[in-house]
Amino acid sequence: MPKFAKTPEPPYYAVIFTSVRRDDGYAQVAERMVELASQQPGFLGVESVRGADGFGITVSYWTSEEAIAAWKANVEHLAVQEKGKQKWYEHYDLRVAKVNRAYSKPAA
Amino acid sequence: MPKFAKTPEPPYYAVIFTSVRRDDGYAQVAERMVELASQQPGFLGVESVRGADGFGITVSYWTSEEAIAAWKANVEHLAVQEKGKQKWYEHYDLRVAKVNRAYSKPAA
Numbered sequence: 001m002p003k004f005a006k007t008p009e010p011p012y013y014a015v016i017f018t019s020v021r022r023d024d025g026y027a028q029v030a031e032r033m034v035e036l037a038s039q040q041p042g043f044l045g046v047e048s049v050r051g052a053d054g055f056g057i058t059v060s061y062w063t064s065e066e067a068i069a070a071w072k073a074n075v076e077h078l079a080v081q082e083k084g085k086q087k088w089y090e091h092y093d094l095r096v097a098k099v100n101r102a103y104s105k106p107a108a
Numbered sequence: 109m110p111k112f113a114k115t116p117e118p119p120y121y122a123v124i125f126t127s128v129r130r131d132d133g134y135a136q137v138a139e140r141m142v143e144l145a146s147q148q149p150g151f152l153g154v155e156s157v158r159g160a161d162g163f164g165i166t167v168s169y170w171t172s173e174e175a176i177a178a179w180k181a182n183v184e185h186l187a188v189q190e191k192g193k194q195k196w197y198e199h200y201d202l203r204v205a206k207v208n209r210a211y212s213k214p215a216a
Contacts, residue, residue: 003126003128003163004126004199004201005126005201007201007203010203014122014124014203014205016122016124016167016207018111018112018113018155018167020111047126047165048165049157049158049159049163049164049165050157050159051157051158051159055111055157056157057155057156057157057165057167059124059126059165059167085213089213091112091212091213091214092212092213093112093113093115093210093211093212094210094211094212095115095118095122095207095209095210096207096208096209096210097122097205097206097207097208098205098206098208099124099203099204099205100204100205100206101203101204102201102202102203102204103201103202104199104200104201104202105193105197105199105200106199
């Protein structure tokens, strides 16, 4: 999967997820979640980095709020969300935002 | 500076900056930019991670679009933006988004 998400012209939506992970039994699950998300209607792409200290930022991009709600309600994803809360994440913040403008270099 | 930004109840704004950095003569400049941004009116916080491969995500949070525009127009920041385009970044994407909802663990 490429590092940069290829997103269309705004508007579209972003889910900004910042977290500190408690252990590293999660790498395979994270890969599976990206695979699963990318099969969801309205998925546009994902960008993700985690530092050696366990702090990470993942931003996923979606066509609509409805697409985000459907992904949140995905049964396999729900189970992982629960395990994330109980086990993997010391702390996280999740923000849902509407992207209104975008710039890049080189220009798309 | 703490890893997680302490942001108020939405709505507020986020600038999502994803990039690949070409060289590492930038660390001090990045620190200075965070210091300078945090003195700007309307600055709420910043979260940033860069991987060993040079790919990074920085999200800064702001009270308003006007605050973002003022930061973009800051003279010292403008010079760094230009150098970033010319020298430091192979590629970047910058997205301006309005945060409508936020959740966290533990609940704030």
